[in-house]
Amino acid sequence: MSALADLLREWIPEQRWFGSKGRVLSTVDTTPIELCQDPLVELHLVYVGYGDGGADVFIVPLSRHTDRDDQLERVLIGELDEDPRWVYDAMRDREVTPLWLDLFAAGHHHKELRFHLEPGAEVPLGIPGDIVSTEQSNSSLVYGESAILKLFRRLEPGLNPDVEIHDALHTRNNPHVAPLLGFLAIEGEQTNGQEDGTIAMLQTFLPAASDGWSLAAASIRDLYAEGDLHPDEVGGDFASESYRLGEATASVHADLAAVLPTGTLGIDQLADVLAGMNGRLEAAVDVVPALAPYAEGLRARFAELTDLTGPIPVQRVHGDYHLGQVLRTYQGWT
Known part of the structure; x- marks a missing residue:
């Protein structure tokens, strides 16, 4: 393992984007692709092996400077024995x-x-x-x-x-x-x-936009701050915005159905989907035990799928879709 791989082995598990919290990194190897020479900016493909089996490839842009930069201290990854020796997170190195x-x-x-x-x-x-x-x-x-x-x-x-x-x-x-x-x-x-x-x-x-998570959280904060008022009496009530977000979601899904493949699921295929959902839930609880109190309720919701009768229409959607991914502008939801 190289000196840089040693640095990344300590740094990667501390990053918010690292989704395998709790897993031990057994091996780390890195392949650099140079983007710029002065300062040196490299895109690293970081191959991570886990102690419990499995592997991931992470994308890590790095900038390297000959001299230590005090203004970049909070994004410093570490020091190497060769120049340019100071290694920084290039996504937070504003100069590059x-x-x-x-x-x-x-x-x-x-x-x-x-x-x-x-x-x-x-x-x-x-x-x-x-x-x-x-x-x-x-x-x-x-x-x-x-x-x-x-x-x-x-x-x-x-x-x-x-x-x-x-x-x-x-x-x-x-x-x-x-x-x-x-x-x-x-x-x-x-x-x-x-x-x-x-x-x-x-x-x-989209400038002057607010993400959905921030708006929803502010709505709940305001509701708690005004305990004697109903939600629709609080200025930041998210109910009407959630309705408009639902309309925007339906509009996008209708267009997705028009340009991407659609299909149907039979009862047997639905059972396979349900088994996969339960399997992912079990894996998530193993990694994040704090989810355990909610697992039974989620299983009950999953089980309601068995009440459906086929054929069930299905289509491609954006899988990573949550409040943090949507933005509210003066024109509406995006």
């Missing part, structure tokens, strides 16, 4: 964040990396990116009021569903979908026995 936009605008192609720019897309240049602190599983940079870059921290085979869905919806002009500007793919890399994967996507940014 404009590089991503430069590479998209140039349609950069280096070894297995390819920056794809959507036809007619305009990319702002010379703007540093600011990290989005509320994200859990990925990392995003906001560039002024123009664009947002989402880095997918775990490398999965094939085109990321986020990119696939936004690309498919391009022709529908749905007002609840922020236009896709481009995406970054790795081509020819073997991941879980399949080729290719998606590193990041670049989207139009």
Whole structure:
């Protein structure tokens, strides 16, 4: 294991985007892909093996500086014995964040990396990116009021569903979908026995927007603060917004059904789906024991699926869909 891999072995489990909390990292290997030489910026594919079996490939951009930078102290990963010796989290090293936009605008192609720019897309240049602190599983940079870059921290085979869905919806002009500007793919890399994967996507940014989680949390906070009032009497009541969010969700799902495959499930197939849901719940409880008090209620909800009679219509949807992923602008939900 290299010195850099040793640093990452200690650093990765402490990051919010690391989803395997509680698992022991038994092996860590890293493959760098150089993006810039001065300062040195590298995209690392970090291959992690776990003590209980299984493996993941994480995407970790790093910047390296010859001199230690006091302004980057909080994003310092560690020191190496070779120059440039000081290693930082490149997603939080503001000096190097404009590089991503430069590479998209140039349609950069280096070894297995390819920056794809959507036809007619305009990319702002010379703007540093600011990290989005509320994200859990990925990392995003906001560039002024123009664009947002989402880095997918775990490398999965094939085109990321986020990119696939936004690309498919391009022709529908749905007002609840922020236009896709481009995406970054790795081509020819073997991941879980399949080729290719998606590193990041670049989207139009929606300024002056609030994420759904923050709005819902503020609504509950206000409700508790005004204990003698009904929810609809509190200024931040989320009930009406949740209804509008449901309408926006239905609109997007209708367009998805129009541009992506649909199908039906029989009763036997539904049983397989139910078994998979219960299996994932058990695995989640093993990793996060605090979920145990809620497990029985979730199993009961899952069991209600057996009341359905086939054939049951199914369609492609955005799997990673939650309040933290939606934004409320003056025009509505996106």
